[in-house]
Amino acid sequence: MENVLHLFPQFSVTASSGESHFKVFKEFQKHRAKKDSRNGLTDRRNRDSRLQKAESHENIFSDKSENFTCITSVSPEEAVKWGESFDKLLSHKDGIEAFKKFLKMEFSDENLEFWLECEEYKKIQTSRPMNDKAKCLYEKYIQMDSPREVNLDFATKEMTKKSIEQPAHTSFDLAQNKIYTLMEKDSYPRFLKSNIYSDILNGKQLLASFPAVRRRSRSFTVNDFQQFDSDSSIWL
Incomplete structure (x- = not known):
């Protein structure tokens, strides 16, 4: 059948x-x-x-600050003034460059970039460019999960978001001041104790470009480590 x-x-x-x-x-x-x-x-x-x-x-931490050498023209006498206040550091071009290199080593250079871009934003005189720049700053540094998100509390983010609905020169003042205080109280004291600053005081000069520091990918999360724990065979 x-x-x-x-x-x-x-x-x-x-x-x-x-x-x-x-x-x-x-x-x-x-x-x-x-x-x-x-x-x-x-x-x-x-x-x-x-x-x-x-x-x-x-490999994130494989590069050391000892790899820095100086080519800028700042004198040790001028660099001493950077230690007097955070304002004096940010008022000097080479001071900003040295501080930026230090922040890159701490993976927090977005804070300085945001502060500097806010300074440029305040110089805009016409409404259309100001609107475009305000939107760009918000989406780049403040919006949740933005590519260069800075460390701001929720209330500050919301107030800034509301402020840029009608952009003005003061729209980012609150956020900028918060980041300034964070750098001044947290990063700046460590910078003054760093090898970067010590080398400049001793007459060495910083490289114009940062030596191949490998930055951690933002897509690399704790879950990736958990995968290693749960699958020991990958090491065989």
């Missing part, structure tokens, strides 16, 4: 019971082989990706 196979719609044919089971078994084997091959390739790709992330993370 002939049976109609329904196990796999694509192989719905009429055949004897023995022949039908044999055909189904062969097609099932082929299907599993292809699936296992694809899964194996995916697993290898995922494993390689996680290993690359781990290696990148391990």
Whole structure:
């Protein structure tokens, strides 16, 4: 007696019971082989990706401040003034450059960039460029999950968002002042104790470009480490 196979719609044919089971078994084997091959390739790709992330993370702190050498013309006498106040540091071009290099090592240079861009924003005189710049600053530094998001509390972010609905020169004052205070109280004291500042005081000069510091990818999260814990086979 002939049976109609329904196990796999694509192989719905009429055949004897023995022949039908044999055909189904062969097609099932082929299907599993292809699936296992694809899964194996995916697993290898995922494993390689996680290993690359781990290696990148391990190299974050591989560069040392001792790699800095000076080519700027600032004198030790001028650099001494940077230690008198944060304002004096930011009033000097070379002071800003040295501080920026220090912040890059701490992965917080977006704070200084935001403060500097706010200073430029205040110089805009016409409404259209001011509107465009206000939107750009908000989306770049303040909006949640923005590419260069600075450390601001929720209330400050909301007040700034409301302020730029009708942009003015003072629209970013609150946020800018918050970031200024953060740098002054937190980063600036560490800068004064850093090798970068010490080298300048001793007559060495900073490189014009920052030496290949590897920055942590913002996409690298705690979950990636959890993957390593849960899959020890990637190290084999």
